Amino acid sequence: MKYAKVYAEDVQVGSEMPPLAKSPIQQIQLTRYAGASGDFNPIHQDAAFAKAAGMGDVFAHGMLSMGFVAQSVTDWLGVGSVRKIGVRFAAIVRLGDVVTCRGKVVAKRPPKNGDGTYLVDLDLWAENQKGEKVITGKAVAVLPSRT
Amino acid sequence: MKYAKVYAEDVQVGSEMPPLAKSPIQQIQLTRYAGASGDFNPIHQDAAFAKAAGMGDVFAHGMLSMGFVAQSVTDWLGVGSVRKIGVRFAAIVRLGDVVTCRGKVVAKRPPKNGDGTYLVDLDLWAENQKGEKVITGKAVAVLPSRT
Numbered sequence: 001m002k003y004a005k006v007y008a009e010d011v012q013v014g015s016e017m018p019p020l021a022k023s024p025i026q027q028i029q030l031t032r033y034a035g036a037s038g039d040f041n042p043i044h045q046d047a048a049f050a051k052a053a054g055m056g057d058v059f060a061h062g063m064l065s066m067g068f069v070a071q072s073v074t075d076w077l078g079v080g081s082v083r084k085i086g087v088r089f090a091a092i093v094r095l096g097d098v099v100t101c102r103g104k105v106v107a108k109r110p111p112k113n114g115d116g117t118y119l120v121d122l123d124l125w126a127e128n129q130k131g132e133k134v135i136t137g138k139a140v141a142v143l144p145s146r147t
Numbered sequence: 148m149k150y151a152k153v154y155a156e157d158v159q160v161g162s163e164m165p166p167l168a169k170s171p172i173q174q175i176q177l178t179r180y181a182g183a184s185g186d187f188n189p190i191h192q193d194a195a196f197a198k199a200a201g202m203g204d205v206f207a208h209g210m211l212s213m214g215f216v217a218q219s220v221t222d223w224l225g226v227g228s229v230r231k232i233g234v235r236f237a238a239i240v241r242l243g244d245v246v247t248c249r250g251k252v253v254a255k256r257p258p259k260n261g262d263g264t265y266l267v268d269l270d271l272w273a274e275n276q277k278g279e280k281v282i283t284g285k286a287v288a289v290l291p292s293r294t
Contacts, residue, residue, distance in 0.1 A: 022185060029183060036179035037211065038169060039218045043226050055227075062229060063217045064184065067210040071186045079190050080202075082209060086233025086285075138233075 005078040008108065008118035008143040017103035017122070020072035025060050025097050033064050060093040065135055069126050072101035077141050083119070087137035091128070098129040103139075116145045152225040155255065155265035155290040164250035164269070167219035172207050172244050180211050207240040212282055216273050219248035224288050230266070234284035238275070245276040250286075263292045 023029075030044045039061065042049040050058045066087050073082055093099060107121035119140055126135040170176075177191045186208065189196040197205045213234050220229050240246060254268035266287055273282040 032179060032183035036176060036183040037214045037218060039214070039221075041221065041226055061214075063210070063214040066217075066232075067184045067186070067208075067214065070210045070213075071184060074186075074188065079188055082236065084233065084235045085213075086231065088231045089229065 006076065006081075006143060007146045008120070009146050011105050011108065011120060011143070013105055013108055015105040017072060017076050017101075017105075017124075020068065020075060020101040022068050022099045022101075025093060025095055025099070027058065027095060030058065030060060030064070033061055037061070037063070039063075055092075057094065059095075060097075062089050062093075065089075065093050065099055065126055066137075068099050069101050069124050069135055069137060070139075072103065073122065073124070073139055073141060077143065081141040081143065083140045083142055085124075085137065085139040087124075087135050089134075090136055091132055091134045093128065093134050097134075099126050099134060100128075101126045111145065116147065118143045118145060153223065153228075153290060154293045155267070156293050158252050158255065158267060158290070160252055160255055162252040164219060164223050164248075164252075164271075167215065167222060167248040169215050169246045169248075172240060172242055172246070174205065174242060177205065177207060177211070180208055184208070184210070186210075202239075204241065206242075207244075209236050209240075212236075212240050212246055212273055213284075215246050216248050216271050216282055216284060217286075219250065220269065220271070220286055220288060224290065228288040228290065230287045230289055232271075232284065232286040234271070234282050236281075237283055238279055238281045240275065240281050244281075246273050246281060247275075248273045258292065263294070265290045265292060 034040045103122050103124040106123050109119040122139045124137040181187045250269050250271040256266040269286045271284040
């Protein structure tokens with residue numbers, strides 16, 4: 001982890017993650033996500049299809065929002081720090097929604113692997129511009145020690 | 148869930164998910180993922196940067212691979228079926244790697260919400276072309292009943 005951005009000594013239980021506010025969801029972003037992922041399900045691209053499916057309009061891939069959540073952690077702690085991540089999809093993200101990702105440290109576990117790294121447990125969530133939670137989740141990140 | 152593809156009666160404990168084999172990871176895919184997600188960390192784009200960071204070469208965003216895993220479920224069970232998903236990142240995915248996502252049903256829980264939907268627990272994993280697991284995970288999906 002030569003690219004560590006944050007060390008274990010830098011965070012404590014209760015430490016808050018810097019919020020990550022993403023730009024409003026645009027159709028072109030969903031199209032780009034389809035091109036990047038190879039997931040071309042029309043429910044994210046074709047308003048008529050989405051309406052016929054009872055969804056009212058296209059909506060964002062759940063994994064796009066989950067990607068925002070993961071990015072909020074890696075922007076803070078560094079790429080490669082996230083060992084585990086799990087989420088619950090709480091609400092649909094629609095065009096124009098502004099997703100803000102937040103989190104905090106809920107546990108910091110001392111090294112036990114002999115490599116001096118700490119594991120930190122994070123509570124994570126993402127909310128829309130109305131303050132509604134669209135994702136809740138947890139992650140485990142590994143942080144090196146300065147010592 | 149008017150767009151259900153699979154009903155609770157269609158799966159049992161032990162049912163295997165149809166494998167999803169993705170195309171080999173290309174640099175342009177990582178660049179597209181950056182454009183879609185807004186995550187422009189150079190460690191996924193710039194080989195010299197990645198080498199200087201001790202990673203040897205660029206590698207795929209963890210969330211891209213996790214997106215493949217989620218897609219394997221939604222391709223099978225339908226978009227909107229995934230209520231929870233969690234993964235552990237087991238190995239780095241590099242350029243040229245072919246990621247194949249697999250899974251199976253490990254539990255099927257009878258309805259208790261009065262809406263007749265079942266919850267199914269899935270074990271999920273993704274492996275590379277050498278058969279090495281790059282992601283392991285679990286998901287909970289909701290399936291309607293035909294009755």
